[in-house]
Amino acid sequence: MKFIMVAIGSHGDVYPFLGIGAVLKKRGHTVTVLANSYFENATNQAGLDFYSIGSADEYLDMIGKSGEPDMRRAICDYLFIRPMKPVFDYCASHYIKGETVAVCNISSLGTRLANEKFGLPMISINLTPMMFMSSYDPPLFSIQEYPVWVPRWAFSIAIYTAHRVFDRDLCPSLNRLRKEIGLPPQRRVLGWMLSPYKVIGLFPEWFAKPQPDWPAQVELTGFPLFDEGHMHNSxxxxxxxxxxxxxxxxxxxxxxxxxxxxxxxxxxxxxxxxxxxxxxxxxxxxxxxxxxxxxxxxxxxxxxxxxxxxxxxxxxxxxxxxxxxxxxxxxxxxxxxxxxxxxxxxxxxxxxxxxxxxxxxxxxxxxxxxxxxxxxxxxxxxxxxxxxxxxxxxxASDPIHDTCRIIEAFGKTVST
Missing domain, CATH: 3.40.50.2000 (Glycogen Phosphorylase B;)
Structure with a gap:
């Protein structure tokens, strides 16, 4: 199989894909990592092919916004908006039916567009429980924990509001590209952007128990635990x-x-x-x-x-x-x-x-x-x-190999 791995983010977002990609390559697959140029050297050290999505200066500029009032918009721009078209274009030009599977972090709108437009098989990778936005196990956004008396419907309203904020930030750019490639407008982003086939959570069930309002296609493995120490036995x-x-x-x-x-x-x-x-x-x-x-x-x-x-x-x-x-x-x-x-x-x-x-x-x-x-x-x-x-x-666990087995099993279903 040919795997396109889209890993946009910081070290903690990119390195899990390098670990998964390295194992997939050892198993005989072709792996290309799409990431910011800042991570080109790390990708090469992992023995994987690299395609640049954004400059290192863009990554450093995003870091420079940490802790500032416009941090959320800077992160949205870096993770979601800027990579969208180059990722879509790469997927469109490299997709071979029956041979290619995309494995991407959940912010990869370009991969989801290629899936909708061309039928590109894709798996979404979620690194943290917060992004499932459950009203049964509500994510915490401050140091203050929620009072036990807060009803679930209140969390549902808060999560709905968070979704609308993302829609407001992302839909204009998303729908401009959708119009350009001949797709109708999309009003909701966070639910749509996940793979409709398979979502892998890279954390164990004892860390975050699956909830009734999680997507049905979610499967958990565990923490990938991959850093530079694994790449060159430092x-x-x-x-x-x-x-x-x-x-x-x-x-x-x-x-x-x-x-x-x-x-x-x-x-x-x-x-x-x-x-x-x-x-x-x-x-x-x-x-x-x-x-x-x-x-x-x-x-x-x-x-x-x-x-x-x-x-x-x-x-x-x-x-x-x-x-x-x-x-x-x-x-x-x-x-x-x-x-x-x-x-x-x-x-x-x-x-x-x-x-x-x-x-x-x-x-x-x-x-x-x-x-x-x-x-x-x-x-x-x-x-x-x-x-x-x-x-x-x-x-006692081996989450990277467990994740690769799920990816390979999915690949077999689309290659037949």
Whole structure:
């Protein structure tokens, strides 16, 4: 089979597709990844063919909007609108009936248009439970959890409103292209954009139980757990090895790959580690947000493969991205989530409810409240026991291969 894999987003959106694509290629299939040019090198390292959808400058510009009032529009533009026509054009020119299947993230409107126009078989990949927008298990969009007395109909209204916001943002651009390619207007986006055949959720059922209002074609596998450590068997640097071997297991503090406005939080976190007397590793793509003159018990690194590192650490303070969260669960250590947007509040609430960690406000926390929260998690036998239990579950599973089996089975149905 020939697989077109559309992976528009940040590291946490793209890397799962690289992991899935690498396994599909090993099984004898042809795989081409459509992603932003920023990820061309990573795609090549995974041994996959690459086709550029957007420039690296566009990706960096989107990152630059994080935390700003127009962040939602910038993300919609980057994830949904700009890739729409180039993805459609690529699919239209490379689709061979009976041989080609598209596997895409759920924001890929161009793939869905090719499916509707030409019958291109497609599978949608959903990385996070929030995007199923269930009124039975409503997604959380802030640090504040919902009161238990809120009725389900209230969540249904809120979700309906969220859908209409997406329609307002996306339908004008979508319908201009639909008119150009000879399709009638589409009034609703979020339900329509999913594959009508198969949607794979890359998270386990114990993390988010399927709900009655999820699409019927959803099938869950598990966290893909793929990062740069898997692509070239990277070893930890001598500097990091020396630090890890020089004392107790440190905690890791990271805001993810797209947040460059974490300076204040890093300052508080470093002070918190001093209060606790624990060692720490700061990880960020943006060195300018790291405090100067770090104390001897703290080290900074621009990037580290968590698949290789986390088993040698004691806890992680992070933004709540689903990829980071999953690597921590695999390592079997506590996590404190300081979310700043998108799916991170919802992910944090799930981790807290499962007894695997805690949540703290990234904006309103102090060095003392951070230190207190870290101390509670690191000294909780219940949290440590629960983390070990979930780690065993994850290490006993093989979600990428399970996902590939579903994709191959679907491919066989369209090739006959």
């Amino acid at each position: 070893v930890l640097s001598p500097e990091l090895e020396q630090f890890l071997s020089g004392g107790d297991a440190p905690i890791v503090i990271t805001p993810g790959t797209t947040n460059y406005k974490y300076s204040s939080f890093f300052e508080k976190a470093v002070e918190a580690t001093s209060k606790l007397g624990v060692r720490a590793i700061l990880v960020s793509k943006f060195q300018e947000q790291i405090p100067r003159n770090l104390p001897a018990h703290v080290r900074f690194f621009e990037y580290l493969p968590f698949s290789n590192l986390l088993s040698r650490t004691s806890a992680v303070v992070h933004h709540g991205g689903i990829g980071t969260l999953a690597q921590i669960l695999k390592a079997g250590i506590p996590q404190l989530i300081a979310p700043w947007g998108i799916d991170q509040f919802d992910n944090g609430a799930r981790i807290k409810a499962l007894g695997l960690g805690g949540v703290i406000s990234s904006k309103r926390c102090t060095a003392k409240s951070l230190a207190d929260a870290i101390y509670v998690l690191m000294n909780s036998p219940e949290v440590h026991e629960r983390c070990k239990e979930i780690s065993c579950k994850i290490n």
